[in-house]
Amino acid sequence: MAETVEYNGVSFEVDEDGFMLDFNQFAPEWIEIVKKEEGISELTDEHTMVIDVLQDYYKKNGIAPMVRVLSKLTGFKLKHIYELFPSGPGKGACKMAGLPKPTGCV
Amino acid sequence: MAQGTLCNRQPINTEETLQALLADTQGKIYYKEMQELDVDTTALGLLIEKTCKSRIRTWLSICAKCGLCADSCFFYLANNHDPEQVPAHKIQSTLGELVRRKGNVDNAFMIRAMDIAWGKCTCCNRCSIYCPMGIGMGVMFSYLRGLCFSQGFVPWEMKIGSGMHRIYRAQMDITSEDWVDTCEWMVEENEEEYPQLEIPMDKENSDIIYTVNAREPKHYPEDIGDAAILFHIAGENWTVPSKGWEETSLAMFAGDWEGATMQVKEVYGAIDRLKPKRMVVTECGHAYRATVIEGPYWAGLESGKTPVETLHYVEWVLEALKTGKLKIDPAKKIKEPVTYQDSCNYIRNGGLSTVGREIMSFIAEDFREMKPCKEHNFCCGGGGGLNGIGRYRQQRNVGMKIKRDQILETGAKLVITPCHNCWDAIRDIEEVYKLGIRWSFLKPLLLSMVIVPAHLKPTEE
Secondary structure, rough: OOOOEEEEEEEEEEEEOOOOOOOOHOOHHHHHHHHHHHHHOOOOOOHHHHHHHHHHHHHHOOOOHHHHHHHHOOOOHHHHHHHHHHHHHOHHHHOOOOOOOOOOOO | OOOOOOOOOOOOOHHHOOOOHOOOOOHHHHHHHHOOOOOHHHHHHHHHHHHHHHHHHHHHHHHHOOOOOHHHHHHHHHHOHHHHOOHHHHHHHHHHHHHHHOOOOOOHHHHHHHHHHHHHHOOOOHHHHOOOOOOHHHHHHHHHHHHHOOOOOOOOOOHHHHHHHHHHOOOOOHHHHHHHHHHHHHHHHHHHOOOOOOOOOOOOOEEEEEEEOOOOHHHOOOOHHHHHHHHHHOOOOOOEEOOOOOOOOOOHHHHHHHHHHHHHHHHHHHHHOOOOEEEOOOHHHHHHHHHHOOOOOOOOOOOOOOOOEEEEHHHHHHHHHHHOOOEEEEHHHHEEEEEEEEOOHHHHHHOOOHHHHHHHHHHHEEEEEOOHHHHHHHOOOOOOHHOOOOOHHHHHHOOOHHHHHHHHOOOOOOOEOHHHHHHHHHHHHHHHHOOOOOOOOOHHHHHOOOOOOOHHHHOOO
Protein backbone atom coordinates (compact mmCIF):
# COMPACT_ATOMS: atom_id res chain seq x y z
CA MET A 1 0.00 0.00 0.00
CA ALA A 2 2.87 2.34 0.73
CA GLU A 3 4.47 4.44 -2.00
CA THR A 4 7.69 6.37 -1.98
CA VAL A 5 8.28 9.99 -2.90
CA GLU A 6 11.63 11.67 -3.21
CA TYR A 7 13.19 15.13 -3.02
CA ASN A 8 16.89 15.89 -3.48
CA GLY A 9 17.82 12.26 -2.95
CA VAL A 10 15.82 11.90 0.29
CA SER A 11 12.90 9.50 0.04
CA PHE A 12 9.79 9.18 2.16
CA GLU A 13 7.19 6.44 2.43
CA VAL A 14 3.69 7.87 2.08
CA ASP A 15 0.17 6.53 2.49
CA GLU A 16 -2.55 6.46 -0.16
CA ASP A 17 -3.34 10.15 0.43
CA GLY A 18 0.26 11.29 0.34
CA PHE A 19 0.72 11.65 4.13
CA MET A 20 4.06 10.55 5.54
CA LEU A 21 3.91 7.06 6.98
CA ASP A 22 6.61 7.30 9.61
CA PHE A 23 6.72 10.56 11.55
CA ASN A 24 10.30 9.75 12.61
CA GLN A 25 11.43 10.01 8.98
CA PHE A 26 10.65 13.73 8.92
CA ALA A 27 13.32 15.85 7.24
CA PRO A 28 13.32 19.34 5.72
CA GLU A 29 13.06 17.80 2.23
CA TRP A 30 9.55 16.62 3.16
CA ILE A 31 8.43 20.23 3.50
CA GLU A 32 9.59 20.94 -0.05
CA ILE A 33 7.44 18.11 -1.37
CA VAL A 34 4.28 19.22 0.42
CA LYS A 35 4.92 22.91 -0.25
CA LYS A 36 4.54 22.31 -3.95
CA GLU A 37 1.39 20.23 -3.53
CA GLU A 38 -0.19 22.82 -1.26
CA GLY A 39 0.67 25.70 -3.56
CA ILE A 40 2.76 27.48 -0.92
CA SER A 41 5.43 29.52 -2.68
CA GLU A 42 7.47 30.83 0.25
CA LEU A 43 7.76 29.18 3.63
CA THR A 44 7.68 31.80 6.39
CA ASP A 45 8.49 31.70 10.10
CA GLU A 46 4.77 31.46 10.72
CA HIS A 47 4.51 28.26 8.67
CA THR A 48 7.44 26.89 10.67
CA MET A 49 5.77 27.83 13.94
CA VAL A 50 2.61 25.91 12.98
CA ILE A 51 4.69 22.91 11.95
CA ASP A 52 6.66 22.98 15.22
CA VAL A 53 3.49 23.19 17.33
CA LEU A 54 1.87 20.30 15.45
CA GLN A 55 4.96 18.15 15.80
CA ASP A 56 5.37 18.87 19.53
CA TYR A 57 1.73 18.05 20.18
CA TYR A 58 1.90 14.87 18.14
CA LYS A 59 5.04 13.71 19.96
CA LYS A 60 3.27 14.14 23.30
CA ASN A 61 -0.20 12.90 22.35
CA GLY A 62 0.13 10.62 19.32
CA ILE A 63 -2.62 12.51 17.48
CA ALA A 64 -3.11 15.88 15.80
CA PRO A 65 -4.50 18.69 17.97
CA MET A 66 -7.84 20.34 17.40
CA VAL A 67 -7.58 23.69 15.67
CA ARG A 68 -8.39 25.60 18.86
CA VAL A 69 -5.20 24.26 20.45
CA LEU A 70 -3.18 25.19 17.37
CA SER A 71 -4.58 28.70 17.52
CA LYS A 72 -3.85 29.07 21.22
CA LEU A 73 -0.28 27.85 20.93
CA THR A 74 0.59 29.92 17.87
CA GLY A 75 -1.53 32.95 18.66
CA PHE A 76 -2.87 32.86 15.10
CA LYS A 77 -6.51 33.52 14.25
CA LEU A 78 -8.33 30.83 12.30
CA LYS A 79 -8.46 32.99 9.19
CA HIS A 80 -4.69 33.38 9.32
CA ILE A 81 -4.12 29.64 9.68
CA TYR A 82 -6.09 29.20 6.45
CA GLU A 83 -4.02 31.92 4.80
CA LEU A 84 -0.92 29.95 5.72
CA PHE A 85 -2.34 26.55 4.78
CA PRO A 86 -5.11 26.95 2.19
CA SER A 87 -6.23 23.30 2.35
CA GLY A 88 -6.78 23.68 6.07
CA PRO A 89 -5.13 22.86 9.34
CA GLY A 90 -6.34 19.23 9.40
CA LYS A 91 -5.06 18.48 5.94
CA GLY A 92 -2.30 20.70 4.58
CA ALA A 93 -0.70 21.71 7.88
CA CYS A 94 -0.74 18.18 9.35
CA LYS A 95 0.62 16.80 6.10
CA MET A 96 3.49 19.27 5.99
CA ALA A 97 4.34 18.57 9.63
CA GLY A 98 4.73 14.90 8.77
CA LEU A 99 1.78 13.74 10.87
CA PRO A 100 -0.21 10.74 9.65
CA LYS A 101 -3.55 11.45 8.02
CA PRO A 102 -6.11 12.17 10.74
CA THR A 103 -8.61 9.34 11.05
CA GLY A 104 -12.36 9.81 10.85
CA CYS A 105 -14.41 11.99 8.59
CA VAL A 106 -11.77 14.50 7.46
CA MET B 1 -8.61 -18.95 19.57
CA ALA B 2 -5.99 -16.67 18.06
CA GLN B 3 -6.59 -12.97 18.52
CA GLY B 4 -4.14 -10.14 17.96
CA THR B 5 -3.14 -7.47 20.40
CA LEU B 6 -4.54 -4.82 18.04
CA CYS B 7 -6.85 -6.83 15.81
CA ASN B 8 -9.30 -8.76 17.93
CA ARG B 9 -12.95 -9.13 18.82
CA GLN B 10 -12.95 -6.60 21.68
CA PRO B 11 -14.26 -3.13 20.97
CA ILE B 12 -12.04 -0.21 21.99
CA ASN B 13 -13.09 0.95 25.43
CA THR B 14 -9.93 2.49 26.90
CA GLU B 15 -7.63 5.32 25.90
CA GLU B 16 -4.66 2.97 26.08
CA THR B 17 -6.03 0.58 23.46
CA LEU B 18 -7.10 3.52 21.33
CA GLN B 19 -3.61 5.03 21.51
CA ALA B 20 -2.02 1.70 20.61
CA LEU B 21 -4.23 1.41 17.54
CA LEU B 22 -3.58 5.00 16.48
CA ALA B 23 0.18 4.43 16.79
CA ASP B 24 -0.05 1.58 14.28
CA THR B 25 0.04 3.94 11.30
CA GLN B 26 -2.03 2.75 8.37
CA GLY B 27 -2.97 -0.36 10.41
CA LYS B 28 0.11 -2.26 9.26
CA ILE B 29 0.30 -4.56 12.30
CA TYR B 30 -3.47 -4.59 12.64
CA TYR B 31 -4.04 -6.03 9.15
CA LYS B 32 -1.15 -8.45 9.58
CA GLU B 33 -2.76 -9.76 12.75
CA MET B 34 -6.08 -9.98 10.95
CA GLN B 35 -4.61 -12.65 8.66
CA GLU B 36 -4.32 -14.88 11.76
CA LEU B 37 -7.55 -13.89 13.49
CA ASP B 38 -9.70 -16.92 14.19
CA VAL B 39 -13.44 -16.82 13.71
CA ASP B 40 -15.47 -17.75 16.78
CA THR B 41 -18.01 -19.66 14.73
CA THR B 42 -20.15 -20.56 17.74
CA ALA B 43 -20.53 -16.94 18.81
CA LEU B 44 -21.12 -15.84 15.23
CA GLY B 45 -23.78 -18.51 14.73
CA LEU B 46 -25.53 -17.49 17.93
CA LEU B 47 -25.41 -13.82 16.96
CA ILE B 48 -26.96 -14.60 13.59
CA GLU B 49 -29.65 -16.72 15.22
CA LYS B 50 -30.47 -13.93 17.65
CA THR B 51 -30.31 -10.91 15.34
CA CYS B 52 -31.10 -12.09 11.82
CA LYS B 53 -34.84 -11.57 11.83
CA SER B 54 -37.46 -12.54 9.26
CA ARG B 55 -37.09 -9.37 7.20
CA ILE B 56 -33.46 -10.05 6.26
CA ARG B 57 -34.03 -13.80 5.90
CA THR B 58 -36.95 -13.05 3.55
CA TRP B 59 -34.91 -10.59 1.49
CA LEU B 60 -32.12 -13.11 1.13
CA SER B 61 -34.50 -15.84 0.03
CA ILE B 62 -36.69 -13.83 -2.37
CA CYS B 63 -33.77 -12.33 -4.31
CA ALA B 64 -34.42 -13.68 -7.80
CA LYS B 65 -30.82 -12.95 -8.94
CA CYS B 66 -32.41 -11.08 -11.84
CA GLY B 67 -29.50 -8.66 -12.01
CA LEU B 68 -31.63 -5.54 -12.26
CA CYS B 69 -29.61 -4.12 -9.39
CA ALA B 70 -26.38 -4.29 -11.42
CA ASP B 71 -26.73 -1.09 -13.44
CA SER B 72 -27.86 0.84 -10.39
CA CYS B 73 -24.50 0.35 -8.63
CA PHE B 74 -21.84 2.96 -9.30
CA PHE B 75 -19.13 0.45 -8.48
CA TYR B 76 -20.48 -1.92 -11.13
CA LEU B 77 -20.63 0.88 -13.72
CA ALA B 78 -17.20 2.26 -12.86
CA ASN B 79 -15.58 -1.18 -13.01
CA ASN B 80 -16.57 -2.10 -16.56
CA HIS B 81 -19.60 -4.14 -15.52
CA ASP B 82 -17.56 -6.52 -13.41
CA PRO B 83 -19.95 -9.30 -12.28
CA GLU B 84 -18.19 -9.30 -8.90
CA GLN B 85 -19.69 -5.86 -8.39
CA VAL B 86 -23.34 -6.84 -8.88
CA PRO B 87 -25.06 -5.94 -5.59
CA ALA B 88 -27.05 -9.19 -5.40
CA HIS B 89 -23.84 -11.16 -5.81
CA LYS B 90 -22.01 -9.05 -3.26
CA ILE B 91 -24.65 -9.63 -0.59
CA GLN B 92 -25.50 -13.25 -1.41
CA SER B 93 -21.85 -14.33 -1.42
CA THR B 94 -21.24 -12.71 1.97
CA LEU B 95 -24.28 -12.26 4.19
CA GLY B 96 -26.26 -14.91 2.32
CA GLU B 97 -23.53 -17.49 2.88
CA LEU B 98 -23.02 -16.46 6.51
CA VAL B 99 -26.69 -17.04 7.25
CA ARG B 100 -26.91 -20.26 5.24
CA ARG B 101 -23.80 -21.65 6.98
CA LYS B 102 -25.00 -20.39 10.38
CA GLY B 103 -21.71 -18.58 10.92
CA ASN B 104 -19.55 -21.57 10.16
CA VAL B 105 -16.99 -19.69 8.05
CA ASP B 106 -13.23 -19.18 8.19
CA ASN B 107 -10.77 -16.30 8.31
CA ALA B 108 -10.47 -15.92 4.53
CA PHE B 109 -14.25 -15.75 4.21
CA MET B 110 -14.47 -12.99 6.81
CA ILE B 111 -11.68 -10.91 5.27
CA ARG B 112 -13.41 -11.12 1.89
CA ALA B 113 -16.74 -10.21 3.54
CA MET B 114 -15.06 -7.18 5.15
CA ASP B 115 -13.50 -6.09 1.87
CA ILE B 116 -16.90 -6.22 0.19
CA ALA B 117 -18.91 -4.70 3.04
CA TRP B 118 -16.68 -1.62 3.28
CA GLY B 119 -14.73 -1.58 0.02
CA LYS B 120 -17.39 -2.41 -2.55
CA CYS B 121 -20.50 -0.89 -1.02
CA THR B 122 -21.17 2.51 0.53
CA CYS B 123 -24.65 1.53 1.77
CA CYS B 124 -26.00 4.22 -0.58
CA ASN B 125 -29.04 2.03 -1.11
CA ARG B 126 -29.47 3.02 -4.76
CA CYS B 127 -29.82 -0.63 -5.79
CA SER B 128 -32.77 -1.00 -3.44
CA ILE B 129 -34.94 1.42 -5.38
CA TYR B 130 -34.40 -0.55 -8.58
CA CYS B 131 -34.98 -3.98 -7.02
CA PRO B 132 -38.33 -5.35 -8.22
CA MET B 133 -38.60 -7.25 -4.94
CA GLY B 134 -37.98 -4.14 -2.83
CA ILE B 135 -34.99 -5.65 -1.09
CA GLY B 136 -33.27 -3.22 1.29
CA MET B 137 -29.67 -3.73 0.33
CA GLY B 138 -28.23 -0.93 2.48
CA VAL B 139 -29.87 -2.45 5.53
CA MET B 140 -28.36 -5.83 4.72
CA PHE B 141 -24.88 -4.46 4.14
CA SER B 142 -25.09 -2.55 7.41
CA TYR B 143 -26.10 -5.78 9.12
CA LEU B 144 -23.22 -7.60 7.47
CA ARG B 145 -20.87 -4.92 8.83
CA GLY B 146 -22.24 -5.63 12.31
CA LEU B 147 -21.49 -9.33 11.98
CA CYS B 148 -17.97 -8.59 10.74
CA PHE B 149 -17.37 -6.10 13.57
CA SER B 150 -18.43 -8.66 16.18
CA GLN B 151 -15.58 -10.90 15.00
CA GLY B 152 -12.99 -8.14 14.70
CA PHE B 153 -12.98 -8.03 10.89
CA VAL B 154 -13.35 -4.29 10.45
CA PRO B 155 -11.13 -1.75 8.69
CA TRP B 156 -8.55 -0.14 10.97
CA GLU B 157 -9.96 3.40 10.74
CA MET B 158 -13.47 2.19 11.49
CA LYS B 159 -12.31 0.38 14.61
CA ILE B 160 -10.63 3.62 15.73
CA GLY B 161 -13.78 5.61 14.91
CA SER B 162 -16.04 3.38 16.93
CA GLY B 163 -13.54 3.46 19.80
CA MET B 164 -13.57 7.26 19.74
CA HIS B 165 -17.35 7.21 20.16
CA ARG B 166 -17.10 4.79 23.06
CA ILE B 167 -14.50 6.90 24.85
CA TYR B 168 -15.34 10.47 23.86
CA ARG B 169 -18.95 10.16 22.64
CA ALA B 170 -17.61 11.73 19.48
CA GLN B 171 -15.92 10.34 16.40
CA MET B 172 -12.78 12.31 17.28
CA ASP B 173 -10.99 13.04 20.53
CA ILE B 174 -13.03 16.09 21.48
CA THR B 175 -14.11 16.41 25.10
CA SER B 176 -16.99 18.48 26.36
CA GLU B 177 -14.46 21.11 27.55
CA ASP B 178 -12.82 21.18 24.11
CA TRP B 179 -16.20 21.68 22.48
CA VAL B 180 -17.26 24.50 24.82
CA ASP B 181 -13.86 26.18 24.40
CA THR B 182 -14.14 26.01 20.61
CA CYS B 183 -17.63 27.53 20.65
CA GLU B 184 -16.37 30.41 22.81
CA TRP B 185 -13.44 30.86 20.47
CA MET B 186 -15.71 31.05 17.44
CA VAL B 187 -17.67 33.84 19.12
CA GLU B 188 -14.42 35.70 19.84
CA GLU B 189 -13.23 35.30 16.27
CA ASN B 190 -16.45 36.74 14.82
CA GLU B 191 -17.65 39.26 17.39
CA GLU B 192 -15.95 42.20 15.76
CA GLU B 193 -18.11 41.78 12.69
CA TYR B 194 -21.17 40.58 14.65
CA PRO B 195 -20.96 42.37 18.02
CA GLN B 196 -23.84 40.59 19.78
CA LEU B 197 -22.99 37.15 18.47
CA GLU B 198 -23.27 34.30 20.94
CA ILE B 199 -23.34 30.54 20.98
CA PRO B 200 -25.77 29.86 23.79
CA MET B 201 -24.58 26.86 25.76
CA ASP B 202 -27.02 24.57 27.57
CA LYS B 203 -29.90 27.02 27.39
CA GLU B 204 -33.13 25.33 28.42
CA ASN B 205 -36.42 25.53 26.50
CA SER B 206 -34.92 27.07 23.37
CA ASP B 207 -36.63 26.78 19.99
CA ILE B 208 -33.67 24.94 18.47
CA ILE B 209 -30.95 22.66 19.77
CA TYR B 210 -28.12 22.53 17.22
CA THR B 211 -25.83 19.53 16.93
CA VAL B 212 -22.74 19.03 14.79
CA ASN B 213 -20.09 16.72 13.40
CA ALA B 214 -16.99 16.29 15.63
CA ARG B 215 -14.75 17.20 12.73
CA GLU B 216 -16.08 20.74 13.05
CA PRO B 217 -14.44 21.44 16.44
CA LYS B 218 -11.48 19.23 15.55
CA HIS B 219 -10.54 20.45 12.07
CA TYR B 220 -13.12 22.89 10.65
CA PRO B 221 -14.36 25.20 13.44
CA GLU B 222 -15.41 27.84 10.90
CA ASP B 223 -18.48 25.67 10.27
CA ILE B 224 -19.61 26.29 13.87
CA GLY B 225 -18.94 30.00 13.53
CA ASP B 226 -20.89 30.17 10.27
CA ALA B 227 -23.87 28.34 11.79
CA ALA B 228 -23.86 30.69 14.78
CA ILE B 229 -23.81 33.78 12.54
CA LEU B 230 -26.70 32.50 10.43
CA PHE B 231 -28.82 31.66 13.49
CA HIS B 232 -27.92 35.12 14.84
CA ILE B 233 -28.97 36.88 11.65
CA ALA B 234 -32.17 34.82 11.52
CA GLY B 235 -32.95 35.83 15.10
CA GLU B 236 -33.32 32.26 16.30
CA ASN B 237 -33.68 31.29 19.94
CA TRP B 238 -31.16 28.48 19.88
CA THR B 239 -28.65 26.55 21.90
CA VAL B 240 -25.95 23.90 21.74
CA PRO B 241 -25.53 21.26 24.43
CA SER B 242 -22.22 20.96 26.26
CA LYS B 243 -22.75 17.19 26.18
CA GLY B 244 -24.54 15.33 23.41
CA TRP B 245 -23.44 17.82 20.74
CA GLU B 246 -22.03 15.17 18.33
CA GLU B 247 -24.51 13.86 15.78
CA THR B 248 -22.34 11.60 13.67
CA SER B 249 -21.71 7.91 14.08
CA LEU B 250 -18.63 6.21 12.78
CA ALA B 251 -19.83 3.47 15.12
CA MET B 252 -22.73 3.00 12.69
CA PHE B 253 -20.34 2.82 9.75
CA ALA B 254 -18.17 0.36 11.72
CA GLY B 255 -21.09 -1.94 12.45
CA ASP B 256 -20.60 -1.33 16.18
CA TRP B 257 -24.24 -1.47 17.23
CA GLU B 258 -23.50 -0.99 20.91
CA GLY B 259 -21.27 2.02 20.25
CA ALA B 260 -23.87 3.56 17.93
CA THR B 261 -26.52 3.19 20.63
CA MET B 262 -24.27 4.82 23.26
CA GLN B 263 -23.67 7.73 20.93
CA VAL B 264 -27.25 8.46 19.99
CA LYS B 265 -28.43 8.18 23.60
CA GLU B 266 -26.00 10.98 24.45
CA VAL B 267 -27.75 13.25 21.94
CA TYR B 268 -31.23 12.29 23.11
CA GLY B 269 -30.02 12.85 26.68
CA ALA B 270 -29.20 16.45 25.77
CA ILE B 271 -32.71 16.88 24.37
CA ASP B 272 -34.26 15.47 27.55
CA ARG B 273 -32.09 17.74 29.67
CA LEU B 274 -32.54 20.99 27.77
CA LYS B 275 -36.08 20.50 26.45
CA PRO B 276 -35.77 22.34 23.14
CA LYS B 277 -38.74 22.54 20.79
CA ARG B 278 -36.81 21.18 17.80
CA MET B 279 -33.39 19.87 16.85
CA VAL B 280 -31.37 20.98 13.80
CA VAL B 281 -28.60 18.74 12.46
CA THR B 282 -25.57 20.24 10.73
CA GLU B 283 -24.87 19.77 6.99
CA CYS B 284 -24.05 16.10 7.36
CA GLY B 285 -25.73 13.12 5.76
CA HIS B 286 -24.80 10.22 7.94
CA ALA B 287 -25.33 12.22 11.14
CA TYR B 288 -28.95 12.63 10.05
CA ARG B 289 -29.24 8.96 9.26
CA ALA B 290 -27.68 7.87 12.54
CA THR B 291 -29.58 10.19 14.82
CA VAL B 292 -32.86 10.74 13.03
CA ILE B 293 -33.52 7.60 11.00
CA GLU B 294 -31.75 4.73 12.78
CA GLY B 295 -31.17 6.26 16.21
CA PRO B 296 -34.69 6.00 17.64
CA TYR B 297 -34.62 2.24 17.06
CA TRP B 298 -31.17 1.83 18.62
CA ALA B 299 -32.33 3.79 21.65
CA GLY B 300 -35.52 1.75 21.91
CA LEU B 301 -37.89 4.67 21.31
CA GLU B 302 -41.23 3.09 20.49
CA SER B 303 -42.33 6.08 18.41
CA GLY B 304 -39.50 5.42 15.95
CA LYS B 305 -38.89 9.19 16.06
CA THR B 306 -36.39 11.49 17.71
CA PRO B 307 -37.55 12.88 21.09
CA VAL B 308 -38.37 16.21 19.41
CA GLU B 309 -38.96 17.09 15.78
CA THR B 310 -35.64 17.15 13.91
CA LEU B 311 -34.67 19.13 10.84
CA HIS B 312 -31.69 18.60 8.64
CA TYR B 313 -29.81 21.86 8.14
CA VAL B 314 -31.19 22.22 4.60
CA GLU B 315 -34.73 22.13 6.01
CA TRP B 316 -33.90 24.90 8.45
CA VAL B 317 -32.33 26.97 5.65
CA LEU B 318 -35.38 26.61 3.44
CA GLU B 319 -37.70 27.52 6.30
CA ALA B 320 -35.58 30.57 7.11
CA LEU B 321 -35.59 31.66 3.45
CA LYS B 322 -39.33 31.16 3.06
CA THR B 323 -40.26 32.94 6.27
CA GLY B 324 -37.88 35.80 5.52
CA LYS B 325 -35.69 35.15 8.57
CA LEU B 326 -32.83 35.00 6.08
CA LYS B 327 -33.10 37.48 3.23
CA ILE B 328 -30.90 37.15 0.19
CA ASP B 329 -29.45 40.15 -1.61
CA PRO B 330 -30.54 39.47 -5.22
CA ALA B 331 -27.38 41.09 -6.56
CA LYS B 332 -25.27 38.57 -4.70
CA LYS B 333 -26.98 35.39 -5.87
CA ILE B 334 -24.69 32.83 -7.49
CA LYS B 335 -24.36 33.83 -11.13
CA GLU B 336 -22.16 31.05 -12.44
CA PRO B 337 -23.49 27.56 -13.29
CA VAL B 338 -23.86 25.57 -10.09
CA THR B 339 -24.88 22.01 -9.33
CA TYR B 340 -26.01 20.23 -6.17
CA GLN B 341 -24.85 16.93 -4.71
CA ASP B 342 -27.74 14.94 -3.24
CA SER B 343 -26.64 13.14 -0.10
CA CYS B 344 -27.88 9.54 -0.13
CA ASN B 345 -28.53 9.56 3.58
CA TYR B 346 -31.12 12.30 3.70
CA ILE B 347 -32.29 12.45 0.08
CA ARG B 348 -32.75 8.86 -1.06
CA ASN B 349 -33.02 7.50 2.46
CA GLY B 350 -34.57 10.50 4.16
CA GLY B 351 -37.07 11.92 1.66
CA LEU B 352 -35.71 15.48 1.49
CA SER B 353 -35.17 15.66 -2.27
CA THR B 354 -37.16 18.80 -3.05
CA VAL B 355 -35.63 20.95 -0.32
CA GLY B 356 -32.32 21.58 -2.10
CA ARG B 357 -34.06 22.65 -5.31
CA GLU B 358 -36.18 25.16 -3.46
CA ILE B 359 -33.07 26.57 -1.78
CA MET B 360 -31.41 26.86 -5.19
CA SER B 361 -34.34 28.96 -6.44
CA PHE B 362 -33.47 31.50 -3.71
CA ILE B 363 -29.70 31.58 -4.13
CA ALA B 364 -28.65 30.53 -7.65
CA GLU B 365 -29.36 32.03 -11.07
CA ASP B 366 -28.07 29.10 -13.14
CA PHE B 367 -28.79 25.91 -11.24
CA ARG B 368 -28.02 22.73 -13.16
CA GLU B 369 -29.22 19.31 -12.10
CA MET B 370 -26.96 16.30 -12.28
CA LYS B 371 -28.43 13.46 -14.27
CA PRO B 372 -29.80 11.41 -12.64
CA CYS B 373 -30.61 13.36 -9.49
CA LYS B 374 -32.70 13.48 -6.32
CA GLU B 375 -33.54 9.94 -5.11
CA HIS B 376 -31.83 8.52 -8.19
CA ASN B 377 -28.58 10.39 -7.76
CA PHE B 378 -25.36 8.42 -7.47
CA CYS B 379 -23.39 8.29 -4.23
CA CYS B 380 -20.53 10.82 -4.10
CA GLY B 381 -18.27 7.79 -4.19
CA GLY B 382 -17.00 8.02 -0.64
CA GLY B 383 -20.06 7.38 1.51
CA GLY B 384 -20.55 4.80 4.22
CA GLY B 385 -17.14 5.53 5.72
CA LEU B 386 -15.26 4.66 2.52
CA ASN B 387 -13.60 8.09 2.32
CA GLY B 388 -11.81 7.42 5.56
CA ILE B 389 -10.47 3.93 4.80
CA GLY B 390 -6.99 3.82 3.29
CA ARG B 391 -7.18 0.10 2.45
CA TYR B 392 -9.75 0.80 -0.30
CA ARG B 393 -8.44 4.10 -1.65
CA GLN B 394 -7.85 2.83 -5.19
CA GLN B 395 -11.29 1.22 -5.40
CA ARG B 396 -12.84 4.43 -4.15
CA ASN B 397 -11.01 6.53 -6.72
CA VAL B 398 -12.23 4.25 -9.50
CA GLY B 399 -15.80 4.41 -8.18
CA MET B 400 -15.69 8.21 -8.09
CA LYS B 401 -15.49 8.33 -11.88
CA ILE B 402 -19.27 8.13 -12.04
CA LYS B 403 -19.69 11.25 -9.92
CA ARG B 404 -16.87 12.96 -11.81
CA ASP B 405 -18.66 12.42 -15.10
CA GLN B 406 -22.00 13.55 -13.67
CA ILE B 407 -20.44 16.81 -12.51
CA LEU B 408 -18.64 17.38 -15.81
CA GLU B 409 -21.85 16.91 -17.77
CA THR B 410 -23.52 19.76 -15.88
CA GLY B 411 -20.85 22.21 -17.03
CA ALA B 412 -20.84 23.67 -13.51
CA LYS B 413 -17.59 24.50 -11.76
CA LEU B 414 -19.21 24.90 -8.37
CA VAL B 415 -20.74 21.92 -6.54
CA ILE B 416 -22.89 22.57 -3.48
CA THR B 417 -22.44 19.74 -1.00
CA PRO B 418 -24.57 19.96 2.14
CA CYS B 419 -22.98 16.81 3.57
CA HIS B 420 -19.52 16.46 5.07
CA ASN B 421 -18.92 13.13 3.42
CA CYS B 422 -19.95 14.41 -0.02
CA TRP B 423 -17.87 17.57 0.54
CA ASP B 424 -14.80 15.41 1.15
CA ALA B 425 -15.50 13.18 -1.83
CA ILE B 426 -15.98 16.10 -4.25
CA ARG B 427 -12.75 17.63 -2.90
CA ASP B 428 -10.98 14.35 -3.48
CA ILE B 429 -12.45 14.02 -6.99
CA GLU B 430 -10.81 17.36 -7.72
CA GLU B 431 -7.58 16.21 -6.10
CA VAL B 432 -7.49 12.96 -8.09
CA TYR B 433 -8.99 14.00 -11.44
CA LYS B 434 -8.15 17.76 -11.57
CA LEU B 435 -11.42 18.99 -13.06
CA GLY B 436 -10.98 22.61 -11.97
CA ILE B 437 -14.12 22.52 -9.80
CA ARG B 438 -14.89 24.06 -6.41
CA TRP B 439 -17.12 22.72 -3.69
CA SER B 440 -18.93 24.32 -0.79
CA PHE B 441 -21.33 23.81 2.07
CA LEU B 442 -24.40 26.03 2.06
CA LYS B 443 -23.35 28.07 5.09
CA PRO B 444 -20.45 30.07 3.57
CA LEU B 445 -22.45 30.66 0.39
CA LEU B 446 -25.42 31.97 2.37
CA LEU B 447 -23.14 34.22 4.40
CA SER B 448 -21.80 35.75 1.21
CA MET B 449 -25.27 36.85 0.07
CA VAL B 450 -27.49 37.25 3.12
CA ILE B 451 -28.69 40.72 4.10
CA VAL B 452 -27.45 41.53 7.60
CA PRO B 453 -30.03 43.64 9.49
CA ALA B 454 -28.66 47.09 10.41
CA HIS B 455 -29.05 46.50 14.16
CA LEU B 456 -26.70 43.50 14.01
CA LYS B 457 -23.89 45.37 12.28
CA PRO B 458 -21.01 46.92 14.19
CA THR B 459 -21.62 50.55 15.15
CA GLU B 460 -19.29 53.00 13.50
CA GLU B 461 -17.13 54.90 15.94
